[in-house]
């Protein structure tokens with residue numbers, strides 16, 4: 001008998017997040033403002049105070065407040081770790097073992113809930129009444145709408161118009177949580193009106209961020225929440241990797257390879273950073289692989305330099321692997337992976353050769369085929385973004401198997417695909433197929 005699921009009891013949920021800042025190979029370059037410093041001040045004023053503080057903390061472990069810890073349990077944490085036995089058999093793997101972490105089992109269907117709950121909790125404690133944000137694929141907007149409502153706050157979401165237009169069900173989902181949702185570019189902000197004037201009908205994540213920041217700066221008792229890239233977001237997401245470490249301890253195994261998809265870097269950081277600690281401080285050897293789209297291969301084609309986080313240059317500059325903040329990225333179904341730059345923490349680790357990256361073609365066929373194989377064998381429906389991790393893990397597994405190497409590969413399933421069946425239909429069964 002072989003049990004292919006590793007669970008933790010609710011009381012085994014870690015009580016701390018892991019902060020990698022003190023363990024990095026060199027200090028993380030600080031945000032910079034080429035102007036008079038007003039952008040740095042603006043960011044401090046517009047973010048949730050506790051989250052802003054967490055950008056710079058030097059403690060290695062940060063306690064998760066009790067009430068938030070209870071909310072994590074309510075939201076289904078700890079989440080299971082699965083051995084992909086059926087997928088292994090299909091791929092005829094003898095030496096390679098595949099595992100996957102189930103962040104798809106979240107109330108709104110993605111890992112984003114981990115930071116959304118933390119941000120909404122800290123905001124409510126600080127007397128903030130409205131949380132404002134942007135969203136691209138819609139996962140972050142949904143997670144924040146959920147977390148805001150559960151913490152008694154209002155949410156305002158600026159959603160990239162090209163996606164807003166076709167994801168009607170996800171819009172309904174956000175509205176069920178009581179969120180106010182605007183298609184971006186909108187007419188409610190100056191940044192939006194300028195975008196419309198320039199003829200940017202489709203919108204972009206960078207422009208939606210600009211709109212949200214402007215809106216939040218004008219609305220009393222509001223704050224801006226970000227779903228990826230920043231240090232505090234990656235910090236909150238480390239709950240994924242910390243749980244997974246305990247789960248591997250339980251079965252007396254340890255991963256050789258960790259694979260996750262990467263847009264801004266939050267789910268990749270979430271599963272990787274607690275293991276990166278072992279690499280940096282305990283001499284462990286792990287291969288970390290970020291799986292990207294050729295539409296936004298920031299870690300592969302990007303330059304490591306200071307750049308803005310948004311199109312309208314409201315944010316300070318961060319040192320990141322970037323394609324340039326004004327770059328145009330072709331549309332793909334895995335919208336969550338379309339961001340011009342990777343998180344500063346991830347970028348620094350990449351700069352030190354601690355992270356590998358691969359990118360898949362924009363027709364996404366290879367990725368959706370991998371997702372289909374996963375559905376046929378494991379039965380769970382992954383988000384298009386998560387399917388990039390599955391594709392890369394399968395490719396690596398076959399490579400190691402061919403070379404006769406014993407490896408344990410861990411992949412992160414960052415979300416489910418129930419609201420993305422349209423994308424599956426288009427890619428796998430479109431054009432008469």
Ligand SMILES: *Cc1c(COP(=O)(O)O)cnc(C)c1O
Pocket residue numbers: 109110111112137139140227228229261262263264265266267268336337383385386414415416
């Ligand atoms: C947002 C999202 C991503 C990409 O964002 P990261 O910050 O790189 O993790 C990946 N998968 C899902 C399901 C998402 O919602």
